[in-house]
Amino acid sequence: MRIGGRDIRLGVEICEDLWDDDYPISVTADLARAEVDFIVNLSASPYHEGRRDDRAALIRRKVNETSIPFYYCNLVGAQDELIFDGNSLVVDANGHIRAYGRAFEEDLVLVETEGTDSVLLPEIDRDLDLVDALVCGIRDYFRKTGHREAVIGLSGGIDSSLVAALAVRALAPDQVHGVAMPSEYSSEHSLTDARLLAENLGIDYREIPIAGLFRTYLDALADAFAGTRPGVAEENIQARIRGNVLMSLSNKFGWLVLTTGNKTELALGYCTLYGDMSGGLAVISDLSKADVYALSRAINRSAGRDLIPVSCLTKPPSAELAPGQVDPFDYQIVSPLVDAIVEDHKSVTALIRSGYDPALVRDIYRRIRNNEYKRRQAAPGLRVSPKAFGLGRRVPIVNQFDGEYHE
Structure with a gap:
């Protein structure tokens, strides 16, 4: 030329x-x-x-x-x-x-x-770079799908708080709606933190209690559940009610539901199919629990104030689906272990040889393998790591490999 x-x-x-x-x-x-x-x-x-x-x-x-x-x-x-x-x-x-x-x-x-x-x-700045990436992903997804407004279930916890803060950066405060859906097991501090978050971000906030709906479900299922002890099935009814509430708002107003599950929880199956997994875009599904905390702190640091309430960062994480419930994992240990299996492709054998507790490694690997069916039905999730769940990681649901190489 x-x-x-x-x-x-x-x-x-x-x-x-x-x-x-x-x-x-x-x-x-x-x-x-x-x-x-x-x-x-x-x-x-x-x-x-x-x-x-x-x-x-x-x-x-x-x-x-x-x-x-x-x-x-x-x-x-x-x-x-x-x-x-x-x-x-x-x-x-x-x-x-x-x-x-x-x-x-x-x-x-x-x-x-x-x-x-x-x-x-x-x-x-590694954490702010990830923030910018997710903001870019949200903004372009909305622009290219024709959506204008987002709705998020606000639990008062760290995951939904981060998703709301990212959505505000990507869209605008008046395009983000936060919905708290308290049940009989919701703590007062959860509602207080959800309200404070919404106030800090300047977003629309509303409360839709689900205790009555939950009781209606239990009454309707009383004969079917007779003679059994309350457990996970009853807990997950609450998550599915919340998912239905958010999807109803989405249907009525055209808002896109942003899910709030992180990569560690999705890996372990610590999420409810047709409940908190319901939505149109999984914003933080490729962030480990450790990164959720890191990015939340980075957002507060860059804002020069606590947009995400400090108590969201310091209180023990809980789904609040049962009395006194807290998440059953030590995320400081489990989160890097999940990353080693999913992103670094480490086998059970290699992880045990490197010093991890054998029982813990086998349990985590089993959970990841057994919950593939949930992830296959999840909303598309923004990728920020070399290996994310979704199209870039196709594993058979019926896979039975235990991750160990027997010599």
């Missing part, structure tokens, strides 16, 4: 042409042999934590091998589960970064090809 009176040999790559280590053909090497003057890679590279720096390192390695300037132009926005972070990049023939595009925003970057000035990539 002719630019500025000069004939320029332009090499064009499409996305994965760059990631050629496992392929028999290297497009970059072929373009170098064709003696192109510079390479442009038109990319739709999905985001996950650390992805920007992975790309930059790979591009600089390619430039060091070829001494050809490289222009990397990446998509911005989201498509269903996938988030595209932009972070476009220009690297000169000496391997120096000449310019970069903004993250999670469209950007026009002009580069003087004859110049020699170089720049450093800005430091990434």
Whole structure:
């Protein structure tokens, strides 16, 4: 092509042409042999934590091998589960970064090809980067599906608080509706925290008690349940009532229900099918419980005040479906273990050899395997890790592999 009176040999790559280590053909090497003057890679590279720096390192390695300037132009926005972070990049023939595009925003970057000035990539605040990614994912999902307003069940806990805060960042306070649905087991502090959160975020807030509906269900099922002890079935009725309330509001007003389950809970099956799993978009389904706390603190830090009430961060997590109930897991131990199994593909055998308690590892692996049927029916979830539940992780529901290698 002719630019500025000069004939320029332009090499064009499409996305994965760059990631050629496992392929028999290297497009970059072929373009170098064709003696192109510079390479442009038109990319739709999905985001996950650390992805920007992975790309930059790979591009600089390619430039060091070829001494050809490289222009990397990446998509911005989201498509269903996938988030595209932009972070476009220009690297000169000496391997120096000449310019970069903004993250999670469209950007026009002009580069003087004859110049020699170089720049450093800005430091990434890991937690705020994840916040920005999820906000981008929510915003684009709403824009592309034609939805304007979101509705969230507010329990007064940390998960729903984070989802509400992310929704406000992605949309606007007047486009987010919070609904508290107290039962006879709901604590007063849960309602207080839900109200305070809604006030801090400036969102619509309403309370729809479900105690009467719950009692009606129990009365209707009294003969069928006769002679049995109350347990999980009765607890989950409450979650399903709440799911029906939110879906009714969605049907009536066109609001999109945002689910509030995190990755650790989805992995372990600590969620109710047709209850708290009901909705149109699973915002934090790829965040571990540990990350839920980390991102909540990051949002408060960036806001300069406690948008998410401190008590949501400090009180023991509870579904409040039974008297005195708290979550049955030590998330500081379980959360990294789930990540090791799901994201790092660690086997039971390898985890036990690395020092984990054998009974705990086997129990967690069994829960992950046995609850695949729930995740198969979950709302699409925004991906921010290298391996998320959903389309990128297809495991048979009937899988019986126990994760152990018997020698």
